[in-house]
Amino acid sequence: MPSQPPATPRKRPQQERSQVTVQAILTAAAHILTEAGYDHFTTNKVAERAGVSIGSLYQYFPNKASLLLALAEHHADQMMQLAKDHLETTGDRSIPEVIRQIVAAAVAAHAVNPKLHLVLHEQVPHSEVMRQFDQAKMENLLRSFLVQQCDQLQPKNLDLTVFMVERTIRALIHGAMTEHPEFLQTGELDQELTALLSAYLLKK
Amino acid sequence: MPSQPPATPRKRPQQERSQVTVQAILTAAAHILTEAGYDHFTTNKVAERAGVSIGSLYQYFPNKASLLLALAEHHADQMMQLAKDHLETTGDRSIPEVIRQIVAAAVAAHAVNPKLHLVLHEQVPHSEVMRQFDQAKMENLLRSFLVQQCDQLQPKNLDLTVFMVERTIRALIHGAMTEHPEFLQTGELDQELTALLSAYLLKK
DNA sequence: CTAAAATGTGAATAATTACTCATATTTTAT
DNA sequence: ATAAAATATGAGTAATTATTCACATTTTAG
Numbered sequence: 001m002p003s004q005p006p007a008t009p010r011k012r013p014q015q016e017r018s019q020v021t022v023q024a025i026l027t028a029a030a031h032i033l034t035e036a037g038y039d040h041f042t043t044n045k046v047a048e049r050a051g052v053s054i055g056s057l058y059q060y061f062p063n064k065a066s067l068l069l070a071l072a073e074h075h076a077d078q079m080m081q082l083a084k085d086h087l088e089t090t091g092d093r094s095i096p097e098v099i100r101q102i103v104a105a106a107v108a109a110h111a112v113n114p115k116l117h118l119v120l121h122e123q124v125p126h127s128e129v130m131r132q133f134d135q136a137k138m139e140n141l142l143r144s145f146l147v148q149q150c151d152q153l154q155p156k157n158l159d160l161t162v163f164m165v166e167r168t169i170r171a172l173i174h175g176a177m178t179e180h181p182e183f184l185q186t187g188e189l190d191q192e193l194t195a196l197l198s199a200y201l202l203k204k
Numbered sequence: 205m206p207s208q209p210p211a212t213p214r215k216r217p218q219q220e221r222s223q224v225t226v227q228a229i230l231t232a233a234a235h236i237l238t239e240a241g242y243d244h245f246t247t248n249k250v251a252e253r254a255g256v257s258i259g260s261l262y263q264y265f266p267n268k269a270s271l272l273l274a275l276a277e278h279h280a281d282q283m284m285q286l287a288k289d290h291l292e293t294t295g296d297r298s299i300p301e302v303i304r305q306i307v308a309a310a311v312a313a314h315a316v317n318p319k320l321h322l323v324l325h326e327q328v329p330h331s332e333v334m335r336q337f338d339q340a341k342m343e344n345l346l347r348s349f350l351v352q353q354c355d356q357l358q359p360k361n362l363d364l365t366v367f368m369v370e371r372t373i374r375a376l377i378h379g380a381m382t383e384h385p386e387f388l389q390t391g392e393l394d395q396e397l398t399a400l401l402s403a404y405l406l407k408k
Numbered sequence: 409c410t411a412a413a414a415t416g417t418g419a420a421t422a423a424t425t426a427c428t429c430a431t432a433t434t435t436t437a438t
Numbered sequence: 439a440t441a442a443a444a445t446a447t448g449a450g451t452a453a454t455t456a457t458t459c460a461c462a463t464t465t466t467a468g
Contacts, residue, residue, distance in 0.1 A: 125242075200403050257417045
C-alpha cells in the first residue's frame with residue numbers, strides 16, 4: 001500500500017537542516033561568550049559546543065567576525081523591539097514622565113541578555129562595530145522624542161542634547177550592570193537617572 | 205698623563221644604561237598603541253621600535269601585560285597630578301562652581317594623552333585592569349568634594365551619587381573624544397556636563 | 409688588568425587558532 | 439533507483455606571536 005505523498009512537501013533540507021545547524025552555532029556562540037568570555041571564544045570551541053563540525057561553521061559564517069556580527073545584530077533587534085514596546089503606550093506628556101519612560105525602556109532592553117550585551121559591547125575587539133546596530137537607532141528614537149517634547153531645541157543644540165542623553169543612559173546602565181547590580185535591582189538607578197536627565201532637560 | 209678620577213663616580217650602568225632601555229621601551233610601546241592601535245601592539249614590534257632586542261624587553265617586563273600595566277600606571281599618575289592641580293585653588297563654594305571645576309579638571313586630565321587613554325581604556329583586552337588606577341582615586345576625590353558640599357547626603361546616597369557623577373563625567377568625555385571632538389574643542393561639553401550635574405545635585 | 413656582574417642579543421621554540429579542502433553523507437527530484 | 443545538489447566532516451595548514459635561552463658585550467670594582 002503506497003503511502004500518500006505528504007500534503008506538505010518534505011521540508012527542504014536546504015532550508016531546515018541547515019537552519020538547525022545555524023541556530024545551534026549561534027546558540028553555542030552566545031553560550032561561550034556569556035559563560036566563558038571572549039578569551040575562550042574560538043571558532044573550534046563554538047563548533048564543538050554546537051555539536052557541529054568546524055567545517056560546517058565556516059559554511060555559514062565566512063569568518064569569526066561574521067559570527068559575532070550576526071550575534072550582535074540579533075541581540076540588537078531583540079533589544080530594540082522591547083524598547084519600542086515600552087515606548088508605544090505614551091499617554092503622558094510631561095518631561096519627567098517621558099524621561100522616566102525612556103529610562104525604563106533602556107533598562108528593560110538591557111535586561112534581554114545582560115551578560116551577552118556586556119561581552120559584545122565591552123570585551124569583543126572593535127566593539128564599536130557591534131554598537132552600530134544599537135546606537136544609531138537609539139539616537140533616532142531619542143531625537144524624535146526630544147523634538148516632540150522640547151520644540152525650543154535648536155538643531156545644533158539637538159545633536160548635543162541627544163548625545164548627552166544617549167551616552168549618559170548607556171554609560172550608567174552599563175556601569176550599574178558591571179559594578180553595582182544592586183542599583184538595578186532596587187530601581188535606584190531608574191530613579192536617579194530619571195532625576196538626572198529631567199533636571200537637565202527642564203532647564204532647557 | 206693619568207686623568208683624574210672623575211669627581212662624580214662613573215654613573216652606575218645598572219642604573220643609567222638600563223633606565224634608558226626601559227624608557228625607550230615605554231616610549232615605543234606608547235607610540236605603537238597610539239599610532240597603530242592594540243592590534244599591532246606586539247612585543248617584538250615594541251622592541252624593534254625601541255631599538256632594543258626582544259630579550260631586553262623581557263628582562264624588564266616579565267610579560268606583555270606588565271608592559272601595558274606600567275604604561276597605564278604612569279599615564280594615570282600624570283592624569284591625577286593634573287587633576288589635583290586643577291582642584292587645588294578652590295575659592296568658590298557654590299555647587300555649580302565646584303562642579304564646573306571638577307568637570308574642567310577631568311577634561312584637562314583626559315587631554316594629557318587622549319589617544320593613549322582611549323586605547324588603554326577601550327581597546328586593550330581586560331581594560332578594567334587598567335582602569336583600577338584612575339577610577340578609585342577619582343571616586344575618592346569626588347566623594348570628599350561631595351561630602352564637603354552637600355552634607356545632607358546620606359552614606360548610601362553618597363555611594364550612588366558618586367557613582368552617577370563619576371560615570372557620567374567619564375562616559376561623556378570618552379564619548380566626545382571618540383565621536384564628537386568638536387564638543388570638546390568648543391567647550392560645549394564642559395558647559396553641558398556642568399549644567400547636567402549641577403541641575404542634578406542642586407535638587408538633592 | 410681582570411673577573412664577576414650587569415646588560416644586551418636574536419634565532420629558535422612552542423602554543424594557539426582561524427581557516428581550508430578533499431572527502432563522506434544525506435536529501436531531493438525525476 | 440539514481441544522479442545531482444546540499445550539507446557535513448575533521449585532520450591538516452599556515453600564520454601569528456609571546457616567550458626563552460645560550461651566548462656576546464659592556465661595565466664595575468678591586
